[in-house]
Amino acid sequence: MKHLGKTLIGAAVVAALAGGGYWYVQQRAAQNPETRYKFASADKGDVTQTVSANGTLTPLVLVNVGTQVSGTVKKLYVDFNSKVSAGQKLVELDQSLLQTVARQSRANVVNVQASYDLAKASEARMRALLDKEYISRQDYDQSLQNLKSAQAQLVQARAAADKDEVNLGYSVITSPVSGVVVARLVDIGQTVAASFQTPTLIQIAQDLTKMAIDTSFAEADIGNIKEGMPVRFTVDAFPNRSFQGVVQQIRLNPTNQQNVVTYNVRINVDNPELILLPGMTAYVSIGVQKRPGALLVPNAALRFKPADAGKKEGDAGKPAAGGPGQGNGGPGGGAPGGGKGKKRDSQSGTVYVLAGGEIKPVAVQIGITDNRNTEIVSGDLKEGDRVVTGENASSDKKPSSVGMRMF
Incomplete structure (x- = not known):
């Protein structure tokens, strides 16, 4: 029995030593930067900074066809998607009342014409009598005044008749332009009823091969947008296809909603295939700056900060290795020490580089970004340097400070 007990104890000691060795090897491996961190290479390439917004596709020229007279719709000559030409009939209103008014006006013209003819004849007779001095000058002046009044009434009656004829013609609505009917209302x-304002009956898009996008950009982005800039956009109907456009106009009328100021930017779009339809939502992207051959790092490298970065700095607030500017943080990149330092500069950042078997902070000046990679303008970072972009999931657990329990 004693021999068996010694054998079991020896086996337990060997197992404990083996387990301890395995645990030590695992902890050493976990502290290896190659195992603990994720890396990416700082490479040169092209980067384009873009600004984005949503907009709505509209026809470049959209004509609202209305009516200037009131009435009941009697006939419709077109429907949705109908192709029309200039002067073509679109809608006809009931003409019964308008025809009656026009006949009354014509009859009134005949009546006033008769009065005018009588006044004219009377004036001629009175002039002949005046020449023979059979009447006074006052009687002749009275007949002349009657003639001029009858003439004015005739002109007024003819104008009223012309107006009623025009209104009768307005009962037939024709197309002012050639295009496609996009709405029938x-x-x-x-x-x-056209008493106070002209009601819209038909909407016609003059040319659907030419479209426009009305979109709004924030005031922070509007300064980088210029007329004539190329535009790329997508629509939900064709998610895997990109379309082209050009900035036509930046409208100076701002919109202020809840203290957010935006400006309307109008974009011209060619639509030769007629696949872009009015009302589609366009997701617009405008490239405002471009840097060819720039030194680039992933944005994740600027956001990364080691969990034990604060421990690398002394109690006196001395900066860790990495050179001047260590206290500055760029977009997503904080100061390694996390202590008090200079005010942060929005154009500065810090990346962690693998050097000599450990990671070291490097201060850099950053430029434009495309939301994936950021341009490095200056600093000690070189092409080919391996920068840390994050920690591996297996290294999230901190190593235990308690060793394996012995028997």
Whole structure:
């Protein structure tokens, strides 16, 4: 029995030593930067900074066809998607009342014409009598005044008749331009009233091969946008396809909603295939700056900060290795020490580089970004340097400070 007990104890000691060795090897491996961190290479390439917004596709020229007279819709000559030419009939209103008014006006012209003819004849007779001194000058002046009044009434009656004829013609609405009907807002039997404002009956897109996008950009981005800049956009109907456009106009009328100021930017778009439809939502992207052959690092490298970065700095607040500017932090890149230092500069950042088997902070000046990579303008970072972009999931657990329990 004693021999068996010694054998079991020896086996337990050997197992404990083996386990301790394995644990030590695992902890050493976990502290290895190659195992603990994720790396990416600082490489040169092209980077384009873009600004984005959403907009709505509209026809470049959209004509609202209305009516200047009131009435009931009697006939419809077009429908949605109908192709029309200039002067073509679109809608016809009931003409019964307008025809009656026009006939009354014509009859009034005949009546006033008769009065004018009588006044003219009377004036001629009175002039002949005046020449023979059979009447006074006052009687002749009275007949002349009657003639001029009858003439004015005739002109007024003819103008009223012309107006009623024009209104009768307005009961037939024709297309002012050639294009495609994109909206029909009335039906047969519907009454339209044009008393105070012109009601819209038909909407016509003059040329759907030319479209426009009306979109709004924040005031922080509008300073980088210029007329004539190329534009790329996508629509939900064709998610895997990119379309082209150009900035036509930056409208100076701002919109202020909840203290957020935006400006309307109008973009011209060619639509030769007629696949872009009015009302589609466009996701617009405008390249405002471009840097060819720039030194680039992933944005994740500027956001990364080791969990034990504070321990690398002394109690006196001495900066860790990495050179001057260590107290500055760029977008997503903080100061390694996390202590008090200079005010942060929005154009500065810090990346961690693998050097000599350990990671070291390097202060850099950053430029533009495309939301994936950021341009490095200056600093000690060189092409080919391996920068830390994050920690591996297996290294998230801190090593235990308690060793394996012995028997």
